[in-house]
Amino acid sequence: MKTKLNLLFSLLLITAFVLTACGGGAAATEEPAPATEAPATEAPAEEPVATEPPAAEPIEVTFWHAYGTGSAEEVALTALLEQAAIDLPQYKINVLQVPFNDVFNKYRTDVAAGGGPDMFIAPNDSLGDDARAGLIADITDLAAGKLEGVNQLGIDGMSLDGKLYGIPETLKAVVFWYNKDLLPTPPATTDELKAIMEDGKYVAFSYGCYHHYGFFSAFGGQIFDENWKVIADQGTGVIDAMTYLNDLYQISKANSWSKNDSEGLAPFQEGTAVAITNGNWAMGDYKKALGDKLGVAPLPAGPAGPAAPLLGVDGFYFNPNSTNKEAALEVALYLTNAASQTVMMNEAGHVPVRTDVTISDPLIQGLVDAFNTGATIRPQVPELGKYWSNFCGTDQVFEAGTPAADWVKAAAEAANK
Secondary structure, X not given: OHHHHHHHHHHHHHHHHHHHHXXXXXXXXXXOOXXXXXXXXXXXXXXXXXXXXXXXXXXXXXXXXXXXXXXXXHHHHXXXXXXXXXXXXXXXXXXXXXXXXXXXXXXHHHHHOOOOOOEEEEEHHHHHHHHHOOOOOOOOOOOOOOOOOEOHHHHHHOEEOOEEOOEEEEEEOEEXXXXXXXXXXXXXXXXXXXXXXXXXXXXXXXXXXXXOOHXXXXXXXXXXXXXXXXXXXXXXXXXXXXXXXXXXXXXXXXXXXXXXXXXXXXXXXXXXXXXXXXXXXXXHHHHHHHHHHEEEEOOOEEOOEOOOOEEEEEEEEEOOOOOOHHHHHHHHHHHOOHHHHHXXXXXXXXXXXXXXXXXXXXXXXXXXXXXXHHOEEOOOOOOHHHHHHHOOOOHHHHOOOOOHHHHHHHXXXXXXX
């Protein structure tokens, strides 16, 4: 009996252990699932930032001029160049001022050696010689269609044998400047001019083969015939002109008056001289000194007709060695456009070559009228050199006392050798 009870107790105990093992405890906690990383995503690509290409380096244009420091021409040109630096940023204009007496020789020497500036501005004094020597570039094709508004006189002054060698900027010739307070009426004739000087009125007459050239025709004289042979000794016109000029010179000498435009500048500006003969390149300085008192008239006419001073054209020339001719041409066209010529007209007394420039200054109009009275376009023939080399030694008459007839004969014979 005891054995049966022990067996039953053992069975009950085993059953209890089994039940406890199967279901009696707290529920098991699951291990958390390992965190899964989100798939890596790339940041959105940035849009490329538009960048401007680096600005092109400006093209350098070397430019020479011969306007005196502080002169009205130099001041006006400097202002234009400062504006050009703003309006033409694609070009860097390198400017060199060369004394007028040196500019032609320096240019020719440098160009002949393969150098020189891209362009320079000068009178057309030697255009013919320089063109024939290949020292200035033929720009006929380069400037084709770009000179609208430029009068034909300016174009002719920059041309030789139908080819264009420069961009014209202004017209220039010798005229009679006077102080209206001291000389209300300018002399219309050579006799009137002589009488004024004999009366003691200081006329700063410029004696020199360029300045007094116009008086030869006023007395009926001719230096050349139509074939450019010197005929100054034929007839009495050139002799009569030299005799007259010597009479004026002796008056100037006796009164210790100036005898060239440089010496006459101060006396005229200060009001000592009543008048001066000079070109319109000096107008800016005269106007600055005299203001509304300044007047202008043609050179006095002689017994044979109007005086005929040489009419020059200033313009921009281009170096045949230059690799920047197109750029230099654009700069020159800018410096000769209507706005630029208006500045040079108002500030420096330049007579514009453009037909679209409005003339409001009576002095400029007076110059135009004077030029139309008798001025003759400067010839570009090589024979003109015979005049400069044989008819400029006027001191033989004025100072040494050689009779005008003998001097003219000797000069003509030397020119025709």
